[in-house]
Amino acid sequence: MKPFAYTRPGSAAEAVREVAVEPGAVFLAGGTNLVDHLKLGVARPDLVVDVRTLTSREITDLPDGGLRLGAASTNSEVTADRRVRERYPVLAQALLAGATGQLRNAATTGGNPLQRTRCVYFQDVTTRCNKREPGSGCSAVGGYTRYHAVLGVGSAMPDPTAPETCIATHPSDMAVALTALDAQVQVLGPAGERTIPFGELHRLPGDHPSRDTVLEHGELITAVDLPPLPSGARSAYRKVRDRASYAFALVSVAAVVAGEDVRIALGGMAHRPWRATRAEALLTGGPLTEHAVAHAMEVELTAAQPQPGLEGGNGFKIPLATRTVVATLRDLTAEALR
Amino acid sequence: MTDLLQPRAIGQGLVRRDGEAKVRGTATYAYETPVDHPAYAHPVQAAIARGRVTRIDTSAAEALDGVLAVLTHENAERLASTEDRELAVLQSPEVAFRGQLVGVVLAETSELARQGADLVRVSFAEEEHDSELTVDHPALYKPDKVNPSFETDTAEGDVAAAMATAHATVEQTYSTAMVHNNPLEPHASTALWEPGAQVPLTLWDSTQGVHPDRAAVCEVFGLDEEQVRVICPYVGGGFGSKGTPHANVMLVVLAARALPGRPVKLALTRQQMFFLAGYRTPTIQRMQVAADRTGRLQAIAIDVVEQTSRIKEFAEQTGTPTRMMYAAPNRRTTHRLAPLDVPVPSWFRAPGECPGMFGPEVALDELAEALGLDPVELRIRNDPEVDPETGKPWSSRHLVECLREGAERFGWADRPPARHRDGDWFVGTGVASSVYPTMRQATSDALVRFEEGRYVVEIGAADLGTGAWTVLPQIAADALDVPVDDVEVRIGDTRLPQASVAGGSSGTNTWGSAITVAAREFRGKFGAEPRDGDEVTGSVDQAAKDTEHAAYAFGAQFAEVRVHADTGELRVPRLYGVFAAGRIINPRTARSQFIGGMTMGLSMALHENSVWDPRIGQVANHDLAEYHITVNADVGDVQAYWLDEHDPYVNAMGSKGIGEIGITGTAAAVVNAVHRATGIRVRDLPVTLDKVLGGLP
Incomplete structure (x- = not known):
């Protein structure tokens, strides 16, 4: 733990300016992830800029029939919003599947998707981690990989000494739902405002596993927009985990079925929420039979790389993901028939 | 009488x-004790699993405004006794396990102490370490005794001969996971050293016994008991991990003696508890059971392999319940330990009985299946009239009554058939016995x-x-x-x-x-x-002391398990226990003990698992986000009942002790129910969905 300065600027623009000029500055919103990392020594900022009251906490209707979630709205508030529950059940279910009541009361729309990828070695400063200390190596490869990625990693057992190696997964349930919903992220940065499609917010480790998102230093999420879903659309979130509550996903599925259109996003599978575009392409327009869905998922997961490791590794995620998608779409389809 | x-x-x-x-x-609680002008301690831990500290640079920590002292093996006082190497804190540069204490920073605030600990630079000469338990570990040895003073091995008759000729046999290996006690209140203390005072050391400590705690402190520091006062009105859980003091207690006393007149506070973090506060060894249990055509046991044997630390022996008595639980003419129990470069294992709720009622109670279920016999009936048929181990009569033994009442309350006779499916879920039921010895200090x-x-x-x-x-x-x-x-x-x-x-x-x-x-x-x-x-x-x-009887509490546990047909997720909607544990002093607190034990047993069955990373020599999932303990959402209808048992031999209250029996047998009942639901036999704990997924349609 190291001391840091703390400020509460008067506006979002001011907060952005403060962070932009200080390389060691971070934004603080709900703090449910950052504060842990401060205590663990994983995050060692010089300046913490509190933005909790600087962005909107409102959930407002958009002219196109969508919703705008102010960045400061809490996970609990979004879950409780009737419009969200009625129009975007996948999001309400994902939020309710995350963390605990206490954490959901603190976590925000802007902060939740920006929690860091999860890995026990990332969280332990006595171990090597390319994300925490670029170039130091990856302790997770061949270690405790139960919660780690099978998609977006080049191989089973990538080189643990290579500086780009990282097999962590992104833990946000909300982000998986927002990926399936084609949400838009409103960002305020030193260079002004921009909009990022939610599916492009998070990144694979690539050559820089220390970077979880495409946000530049000083960029602040001010809102997340949910586009309208076609009428008759149905959506659901299914999270499979090791205990009934308060556990990260082994595999999760956010699914939207709207007429001929099928959208599938997977959690717990990769360094970012994973949009199953190949499966979607195969399923769009066709009947959603169990066989068809299972086949589409097989294609989607062709490139999956099970990571060996302690307790048998994480190869089980591959059949589990397929089974969970099949079950989720089966339930959505059955719902439609009722 | x-x-x-x-x-x-x-x-x-x-x-x-x-x-x-x-x-x-x-x-x-100990850490909250209101004292004047306290100082705060934060430990520095070894980042290697075996080797030596070659250099400790404390200058940056000492330069920090508000840091009062930094203690290491180079400047800490020499202890009067270093015989117990777990407790011999900061006495040598040797590192025997990762996370071992190599220093402590004392500061005006807990934040400064933590920051100071972060600034201590430690260099190590690292040696090859060996921290992985395997069933055929080359260093396995036979301890002189298993805890607290039981024979390491016992044998009667000829198990091999019985296995060769019996009508039905089961020979399987079962394993239980390394688990950490994780009481809600961490290991925490406030210590005050006043050299001139009549009682120079006052220690507020979270402990399961102030007098044993004091005796250990006196031994390590060479103090007389009159010189030490230990105070502990409330404890936020211990589950055995505060039954004997660990290194943190000696560290806070050491720190207090370095700052005479100032109270020093030390609370381990949750992460530190995974290195310093004890845990239950993983166990590997090779079981052999044999029965005749009618289900009468001909043989029962358990060969246990488990671990201890290289610096201090702790021999979990996992085989002991097999010695007395059922009537079998041929019996064998053995214990072998692997001495590893690991933290020191210690007491965990129902040491011996808790892991030791897993392998045997699952093996019996497998035997019942092989015999085509109801597993409740199999247990009833093998209820011994006297203690098979000692030949003594029981002070009271009502296992059969517990099984019968439990079966009745649970609706065992009307249980669904094997692999019954209810919507998206496979449903199964399982039974296991519970036992815990009745002790008096x-x-x-x-x-x-x-x-x-x-x-x-x-x-x-x-x-x-x-x-x-x-x-x-x-x-x-x-x-x-x-x-x-x-x-x-x-x-x-x-x-x-x-x-x-x-x-x-x-x-x-x-x-x-x-x-x-x-x-x-x-x-x-x-x-x-x-x-x-x-x-x-x-x-x-x-008080009257009976030595003519074998005294145990008994119980029976019944579990209903649901396994999701798509995902393998496991749920336990019902868990019933019936216990014969002597006279119940207070039904309210007793119920809490029973269902608490059963819930902890459920946690052992489905969740708790300190995942050991042998590459670096530590628990990989060392916090409560990753080390899963059963949460409320996992706990369904948990019911504890007890028989009105009258035992005139145990003590004047007729009580048998109820703190631990609830955790024994639970995991076996759950595993047996998983098998009934799915046909899949999981022999290594915990039962997680990946272990059943491959066997689901």
């Missing part, structure tokens, strides 16, 4: 005397004094959430033949008469016996109309 107390207050479900203070937050004194119209009972007992604050007055009231409201009991301080550890489910049996002796002597001496200040001290060793 013991002269049993006439139960009047005993048997009443009185509310916890300490409940209101705890709910209001006014109960003071050799040493405990209680004082009874008449004070302003009330009876004050003093004994240095501990209440780690178990109910001692509440049940000891009930025992005293009946022993004195007065209303319970006329009795005040004071516990948790070495200024009070010496008391044994709250461990081995022996607290109530031991302290209650001492209180009964004192109360009876008080009445004998002062009659029914005592004067103010009349007092008597009684000792447990004066």
Whole structure:
């Protein structure tokens, strides 16, 4: 733990300016992830800029029939919003599947998707981690990989000494739902405002596993927009985990079925929420039979790389993901028939 | 035979005397003790699993404004005894396991202490380490005894011959995971060293026994017992991990002695608890069971492999329940230990019985299946008339009654067929037996004094959430033949008469016996109309002690498990236990003990798993986000019932101890139900969805 300065600027623009000029500055919103990392020594900022009251906490209707979630709205508030529950059940279910009541009361729309990828070695400063200390190596490869990625990693057992190696997964349930919903992220940065499609917010480790998102230093999420879903659309979130509550996903599925259109996003599978575009392409327009869905998922997961490791590794995620998608779409389809 | 107390207050479900203070937050725990001008300690830990500290640079920490001292093996005082190497803190540069204490920073605030600890630069000479338990580890050895003083191996008859000729046999290997106790209140203390004072050391410590705690501190620091006072009115859980002090206690005392006159506070972080506060060894249990055509056991054998640390032996007595549980003419139990570069294993709720009722109780289920016999009936058929190990009669044994009542309450006879499917879920039911020995410690004194119209009972007992604050007055009231409201009991301080550890489910049996002796002597001496200040001290060793009987509590647990047909997710909507545990002193606190034990058993079955990373030599998932403990959403209808058991041989209360039996057998019942639901036999704990997924349609 190291001391840091703390400020509460008067506006979002001011907060952005403060962070932009200080390389060691971070934004603080709900703090449910950052504060842990401060205590663990994983995050060692010089300046913490509190933005909790600087962005909107409102959930407002958009002219196109969508919703705008102010960045400061809490996970609990979004879950409780009737419009969200009625129009975007996948999001309400994902939020309710995350963390605990206490954490959901603190976590925000802007902060939740920006929690860091999860890995026990990332969280332990006595171990090597390319994300925490670029170039130091990856302790997770061949270690405790139960919660780690099978998609977006080049191989089973990538080189643990290579500086780009990282097999962590992104833990946000909300982000998986927002990926399936084609949400838009409103960002305020030193260079002004921009909009990022939610599916492009998070990144694979690539050559820089220390970077979880495409946000530049000083960029602040001010809102997340949910586009309208076609009428008759149905959506659901299914999270499979090791205990009934308060556990990260082994595999999760956010699914939207709207007429001929099928959208599938997977959690717990990769360094970012994973949009199953190949499966979607195969399923769009066709009947959603169990066989068809299972086949589409097989294609989607062709490139999956099970990571060996302690307790048998994480190869089980591959059949589990397929089974969970099949079950989720089966339930959505059955719902439609009722 | 013991002269049993006439139960009047005993048997009443009185509310916890300490409940209101705890709910209001006014109960003071060790770390919160209000003291003047405290200093705070934060440990520095080894980042290698084996080797030596070659250099410790404390200059940056010492330069920090507010840091008071940095202690390492180079400048810490030499301890009077370093025989217990777990407790010999900061005495040598040697590192015997990752996370071992190599320094401590003392500062004006806890934040500064933590920051200072971060600034201590430690260099190590790392050696090859070996921290992985395997069934054929080359260094396996036979310990002289297993805990606390049982034979390491036992054998009667010829197991191999019986296995070769029996009608049905099961030969399988089962394993239980490394688990950490994880009480809600961390291991925490406040210590004050005042060299000139009559009692120079005052230690507020979260402990399961102030007197044993004091004895350990005195041994390590070469102090007389009169020089040390240990205080502990409340404990936020221990589950065995506070039954004997760990290195953190010695560290805080060491720190306090380096800062005379200033109280020093030390609380381990949750992460540090995974290195420093004990844990249950993983166990590997090779089982052999054999039965004749009618289901009568011909042989039962368990060969246990488990681990200990290289610096201190801890031999979990996993094989002991196999010695006495069922009637089989041929029996064998063995224990072998691998000495590893790992933290020191220690007591965990129902040491021995908890892991040791997993392999055998699953093997019996497999045997019942092989025989085509109901697993309840198999257990009933093998209920021994006397203790197979000693030949002694039971003080009381009502396992059969527990099985029958449990089956009745659970609806066992009408249970769904194997692989029954209800919507998206496969449903199965399972049964297992529970057992825990009835123990009484050799040493405990209680004082009874008449004070302003009330009876004050003093004994240095501990209440780690178990109910001692509440049940000891009930025992005293009946022993004195007065209303319970006329009795005040004071516990948790070495200024009070010496008391044994709250461990081995022996607290109530031991302290209650001492209180009964004192109360009876008080009445004998002062009659029914005592004067103010009349007092008597009684000792447990004066209480009637039966050695002619084998004394155990028994139970039966029934689980309903649901396994999701798509995902393999596991749920336990029902868990019923029926126990025969002697007379229940307080049904309210007893129920809490039973269902608490069962819930912890459920947690062992489905969740708890300290995932050991042998590459670096530590638990990979060392916090409560990643180390899963069963949460409320996992706990369904958990019911505990008990028989009205009358046991005249155990003690004056007729009580057997209830703190641990609830955790024994639970995991086996769950595993057996998973098998019934899915046809999949999981033999290594915990049962997680990946272990069943491949076997689902």
